[in-house]
Amino acid sequence: MPIEPARAGRDDDKPRTSRPERHAALSHGSLVDAHVGRYSARAKDMAASEIRALFAVAARPEIVSLAGGMPYVTALPLDAVGDMAGQLVAQRGAAALQYGSAQGDPALREGICEVMALEGIRAHPDEVVVTVGSQQALDLITRIFVDPGDVVLAEAPSYVGALGTFASYQAQVVHVPMDDDGLVPDALGESLARLQAQSRRVKFLYTVPSFHNPAGVTLSEPRRAEVLGICQRAGVLVIEDNPYGLLGFDGEPLRALRADDAHGVVYLGSFSKTIAAGLRVGWALAPAGIRDKLVLAAEASVLCSSSLTQLMVGEYLASQPWREQIKVFRELYRERRDAMLDTLGAVMPQGCRWTRPGGGFYVWLQLPPGLNSKSMLPRAISSRVAYVPGTGFYADGGGTEHLRLSYCFPEPGRIREGICRLAEVIGAETEIRATFGPSRAAAGGAGPADLTGPAGGPPAS
Amino acid sequence: MSDLGHVLILAGGLSPEREVSLRSGARLRDALREAGVDADTADADAGLIPALTADPPSAVFPAIHGASGEDGSIQEVLTLLGVPYVGAPPDACRFAFDKPAAKAIARAAGLVTPRSVTLPKETFHDLGAGAVLDRIVATFGLPLFVKPARGGSALGATLVGAAEDLPGAMISCFAYGDTALIEECVLGTEIAVGVIDLGNGPEPLPAVEIRPLAGGYDYAARYTPGQTEFHVPARLTPAESKAAAEAAVAAHLALGLRDVSRTDLIVAAGEPQFLEVNVAPGMTETSTLPMALDAAGRGLGIVCRDLLSQAAARGT
Numbered sequence: 001m002p003i004e005p006a007r008a009g010r011d012d013d014k015p016r017t018s019r020p021e022r023h024a025a026l027s028h029g030s031l032v033d034a035h036v037g038r039y040s041a042r043a044k045d046m047a048a049s050e051i052r053a054l055f056a057v058a059a060r061p062e063i064v065s066l067a068g069g070m071p072y073v074t075a076l077p078l079d080a081v082g083d084m085a086g087q088l089v090a091q092r093g094a095a096a097l098q099y100g101s102a103q104g105d106p107a108l109r110e111g112i113c114e115v116m117a118l119e120g121i122r123a124h125p126d127e128v129v130v131t132v133g134s135q136q137a138l139d140l141i142t143r144i145f146v147d148p149g150d151v152v153l154a155e156a157p158s159y160v161g162a163l164g165t166f167a168s169y170q171a172q173v174v175h176v177p178m179d180d181d182g183l184v185p186d187a188l189g190e191s192l193a194r195l196q197a198q199s200r201r202v203k204f205l206y207t208v209p210s211f212h213n214p215a216g217v218t219l220s221e222p223r224r225a226e227v228l229g230i231c232q233r234a235g236v237l238v239i240e241d242n243p244y245g246l247l248g249f250d251g252e253p254l255r256a257l258r259a260d261d262a263h264g265v266v267y268l269g270s271f272s273k274t275i276a277a278g279l280r281v282g283w284a285l286a287p288a289g290i291r292d293k294l295v296l297a298a299e300a301s302v303l304c305s306s307s308l309t310q311l312m313v314g315e316y317l318a319s320q321p322w323r324e325q326i327k328v329f330r331e332l333y334r335e336r337r338d339a340m341l342d343t344l345g346a347v348m349p350q351g352c353r354w355t356r357p358g359g360g361f362y363v364w365l366q367l368p369p370g371l372n373s374k375s376m377l378p379r380a381i382s383s384r385v386a387y388v389p390g391t392g393f394y395a396d397g398g399g400t401e402h403l404r405l406s407y408c409f410p411e412p413g414r415i416r417e418g419i420c421r422l423a424e425v426i427g428a429e430t431e432i433r434a435t436f437g438p439s440r441a442a443a444g445g446a447g448p449a450d451l452t453g454p455a456g457g458p459p460a461s
Numbered sequence: 462m463s464d465l466g467h468v469l470i471l472a473g474g475l476s477p478e479r480e481v482s483l484r485s486g487a488r489l490r491d492a493l494r495e496a497g498v499d500a501d502t503a504d505a506d507a508g509l510i511p512a513l514t515a516d517p518p519s520a521v522f523p524a525i526h527g528a529s530g531e532d533g534s535i536q537e538v539l540t541l542l543g544v545p546y547v548g549a550p551p552d553a554c555r556f557a558f559d560k561p562a563a564k565a566i567a568r569a570a571g572l573v574t575p576r577s578v579t580l581p582k583e584t585f586h587d588l589g590a591g592a593v594l595d596r597i598v599a600t601f602g603l604p605l606f607v608k609p610a611r612g613g614s615a616l617g618a619t620l621v622g623a624a625e626d627l628p629g630a631m632i633s634c635f636a637y638g639d640t641a642l643i644e645e646c647v648l649g650t651e652i653a654v655g656v657i658d659l660g661n662g663p664e665p666l667p668a669v670e671i672r673p674l675a676g677g678y679d680y681a682a683r684y685t686p687g688q689t690e691f692h693v694p695a696r697l698t699p700a701e702s703k704a705a706a707e708a709a710v711a712a713h714l715a716l717g718l719r720d721v722s723r724t725d726l727i728v729a730a731g732e733p734q735f736l737e738v739n740v741a742p743g744m745t746e747t748s749t750l751p752m753a754l755d756a757a758g759r760g761l762g763i764v765c766r767d768l769l770s771q772a773a774a775r776g777t
Contacts, residue, residue, distance in 0.1 A: 029672075030693075032747050033686030048684035050616055056480035062506070063475075375629075378477060378617060378636040432635050435586045436628035 042168050058386035064418030066405045067386040069361050073276045100307040102299035104130025108310050111317035112283050120259035123285050129294045130305050134270040134282030138165050140297045145203045146171045153205040157393030159213045173395035182219030185226035192234045204237040211244035211360025214393050214404035228261050243270040246326050248359035249334040263287050274326050279309040339412035343419040349427050361408040373403040376429045385421040463497045466519035468769050473504035476527030477616050485744035486524045496762030520773040521546040531741050532558040545772040549740045553717035557738050560610050560642050567735040570715035574735040577644035582635050594627050601645040610640040620677045649729030652695045653749040654709035656722045659767050663713045665706035666753035670695030693756040701728050708733040720768050723750050
């Protein structure tokens with residue numbers, strides 16, 4: 001006996017939330033979301049995706065996830081941090097649990113200047129704006145500079161979170177090639193000249209100069225001066241995003257771009273990798289005019305950052321051995337980087353190339369020609385290993401043959417296991433590609449780095 | 462509180478439909494709680510068997526989509542543990558989950574189903590993909606649907622309009638499994654017909670018509686509110702509605718399904734054609750079974766409570 005639809009009247013005077021009304025709405029076509037026609041243009045691409053569905057699986061412990069960039073926060077002295085937080089609330093709770101200023105806690109801003117001094121930056125706490133992670137700083141910078149259609153220059157590839165922010169403000173991202181020494185200055189100059197000839201407004205260059213996310217490469221010292229010079233001559237602001245700068249594995253931290261240009265560079269920093277991502281404390285260091293606008297924009301956005309976590313970070317910098325803790329993180333990540341690079345060298349199929357990061361969290365791997373990292377991801381998840389497909393790091397559809405591997409979170413044994421699984425996945429995908437299309441697999445191992453993205457490294461044996 | 466006792470909804474799993482399953486499970490749990498049932502969710506992981514052994518629930522509602530939830534695996538385990546569950550027994554799940562097998566059984570039961578071929582990747586490798594694909598296009602024409610033989614939520618499925626796009630679609634499909642179903646594209650009204658059986662035989666629910674606003678009914682169109690328009694009941698003639706309802710019940714019976722199922726059909730030239738059947742239908746905000754129950758004036762929580770009571774009384 002079929003179950004009939006409920007017979008519903010369509011009297012418009014009935015309450016809209018009543019069950020019969022909902023039936024009537026459905027029978028005349030329902031989009032499920034009653035607000036479809038009201039969304040802004042910038043929300044139109046916000047949709048469910050297969051890739052997000054696959055990442056939901058990647059978070060399970062059965063999967064070796066080389067995808068996420070989660071710092072290994074359990075390496076912190078959690079007991080000491082917990083005691084510190086408890087005392088903070090007990091002794092300074094009235095301030096810690098209250099609203100604060102939009103610019104951020106003054107004592108924390110002093111501490112931030114001390115941290116930046118490690119990279120050669122001389123700054124005054126008045127120039128610092130504390131933000132909810134450096135991601136909010138990026139959002140505020142884009143908000144105050146970018147009108148729809150304005151051009152933002154970004155490395156190819158570029159940080160996926162930045163590209164998402166630029167897209168939400170309807171910026172036009174123009175990628176500038178990189179190689180194993182970071183952003184290519186000549187290519188930057190050519191891009192600027194071309195855009196100028198086209199009368200397009202370039203608002204800023206967004207760059208992650210040290211231990212790049214996702215590419216793992218670092219802008220060499222000679223190139224730092226060149227990039228600054230090109231941007232100064234073109235009158236283009238530089239946004240230096242530097243969350244990994246203190247996590248280098250060799251020698252002293254590199255001198256930040258901002259250390260050599262206090263007027264043309266806005267520096268974005270973060271405690272997410274050097275203390276804990278869950279605190280959501282980052283900052284922007286900007287010249288006075290930009291700073292003032294950032295403060296007003298921050299106020300409009302969140303009123304103020306969390307007083308509690310700001311005071312926690314301030315207290316941590318004042319009372320805990322934070323420089324030593326960064327060394328602990330560096331050694332931990334170095335060991336994991338080595339585990340990844342050693343295993344890549346041992347098991348990756350012919351035709352793969354990858355970068356050799358000197359710090360930070362990521363290796364950027366180029367697949368044998370013809371393979372597509374996005375369409376290969378389901379096979380990887382079935383084989384219990386996850387990565388991030390390269391396409392997410394391009395605003396122009398590039399990155400299909402690349403993927404990002406992250407070594408910051410899994411322990412070395414799991415990294416080795418994951419890379420071995422990935423090698424098998426790439427082998428299987430190569431076979432399928434060979435079946436369905438002319439094999440364009442490289443005959444040899446690693447070639448020289450090209451200008452479509454850094455991909456140097458040792459020959460795959 | 463209902464006298465059903467504690468029930469468990471299984472949601473999650475490790476298939477690419479994990480996220481959808483978690484949403485289905487949470488919605489089902491909330492609906493059951495509203496209906497007065499002591500309901501919790503649990504994932505299908507290493508903690509499941511110890512938990513079921515230590516504190517056996519009155520019954521389990523599997524809401525795991527994709528492999529392990531719909532291929533009979535979890536049902537086998539529940540049977541081994543002696544835990545009653547809602548839904549089809551393991552053998553029936555195995556056939557239902559395998560699209561080519563389900564199509565063959567449906568066809569044998571007298572249903573019409575679009576023409577198709579099912580081929581493992583080795584066939585393309587051994588015989589040459591170009592020759593095999595050329596023959597498929599020559600036989601069925603274009604457009605064609607390429608889908609993994611096992612799986613759901615349109616993951617790995619592509620509607621191919623041009624022959625040169627076929628190899629790429631095959632590669633995407635084989636990333637999800639080793640066997641592909643290549644099916645002729647029948648143009649018509651896409652509908653889903655739920656079937657529930659509360660002890661009086663399988664009853665069809667009102668058909669839900671699915672009309673993606675742009676492109677096909679792919680993953681984004683399925684799970685992004687606003688990208689697909691649903692009509693309940695479907696805009697069919699009375700004769701078409703009757704035929705669709707009969708087809709869904711026929712598929713349910715022919716495949717040996719139990720308690721609940723959802724059959725996806727395409728109605729063309731007045732005739733419903735069988736596409737596939739689901740033994741653990743989605744229960745999200747954009748899923749068609751809850752819409753159909755709602756249109757029938759049946760509460761999701763009440764129906765699922767009754768299905769759980771029936772399973773508990775049935776045992777394993």
